[in-house]
Amino acid sequence: MKNLISVVGPTGIGKTKLAIDLAKHFNTEIVSCDSRQFFKEMKIGTASPSEEELAEATHHFIGNLSVEDYYSIGQYEEDALQKLNELFKNYNTVILVGGSMMYEKAIIEGLNDLPEADAENQEKLQKLLEQEGIEKLQKIVKDLDPEYAEVVDIHNHRRLLRAIDVIWQTNKKYSEQIAVSQDSRDFNVIRIGIEAPREELYDRINRRVDIMMEKGLLDEVKGLEKFKGLTALNTVGYSELFKYFDGEWDLDFAVSEIKKNSRRYAKRQLTWYRRADDIHYLQLGYSQQDFENLILWIDDQFQK
Structure with missing residues (x-):
């Protein structure tokens, strides 16, 4: 090696x-x-x-x-x-x-060839965070990408926002995309x-x-x-x-x-x-x- x-x-x-x-x-x-x-x-x-x-x-x-x-x-x-x-x-x-x-x-x-942040998605998620709290974002991540939910710092709203945004843009799990080149x-x-x-x-x-x-x-x-x-x-x-x-x-x-x-x-x-x-x-x-x-x-x- x-x-x-x-x-x-x-x-x-x-x-x-x-x-x-x-x-x-x-x-x-x-x-x-x-x-x-x-x-x-x-x-x-x-x-x-x-x-x-x-x-x-x-x-x-x-x-x-x-x-x-x-x-x-x-x-x-x-x-x-x-x-x-x-x-x-x-x-x-x-x-x-x-x-x-x-x-x-x-x-x-x-x-990782991840897309740039999408302004509309970010705005939508920011509203959800303000109105329904971080629990809402945690639930979305758990539903869309349970593997990522296991490893992410679940209290870090920025990480959650980023993951959901990328999933929405690509229709692929975030965990799969960040693992690609590792x-x-x-x-x-x-x-x-x-x-x-x-x-x-x-x-x-x-x-x-x-x-x-x-x-x-x-x-x-x-x-x-x-x-x-x-x-x-x-x-x-x-x-x-x-x-x-x-x-x-x-x-x-x-x-x-x-x-x-x-x-x-x-x-x-x-x-x-x-x-x-x-x-x-x-x-x-x-x-x-x-x-x-x-x-x-x-x-x-x-x-x-």
């Missing part, structure tokens, strides 16, 4: 270093699932691995696109799985790293996270923004001004500085907004990862001994 070690965690926590440490230990290569680091013109503002870091281990999907390229998460899933299949011919273990939650999910589970992965996944006290994480994020500015983020963004309408540039570190160039904000305020928005993004990532029960955590600033213990733990998880 082949093994994929996925290194996850919020922005600024040190995933690149851990991924490189693991790649060197297992003498393997790294696949990035950081959707902002795909773009070669955005090295500084996305904290892409440095030349030195890239030289320490072979990385894939770093700086492989231009901001002018259209690239979807579905396309990434296809490309990254193809790359993993190639890598697994030479290696038993490959490292995945990045904080783009949905991109990691696309690799380890697969994207079993199409023929590799074992081990998820490793890095954690730190929130204050410490926020300090790191603030410092990292200052370092980006010292490294020339302002010039990088200035050079991309003509592309500011593109989706790739509608992101933290770029949209704030475009406002500075437009004369809307002064520079100090723009930089403080980058810090604030980066911390907000980290908070969303923490919430996402906290919901998972399969992440093995390492503390920020781990020692050599901690790393060796992690390797022992990983060896135990491997499905030989």
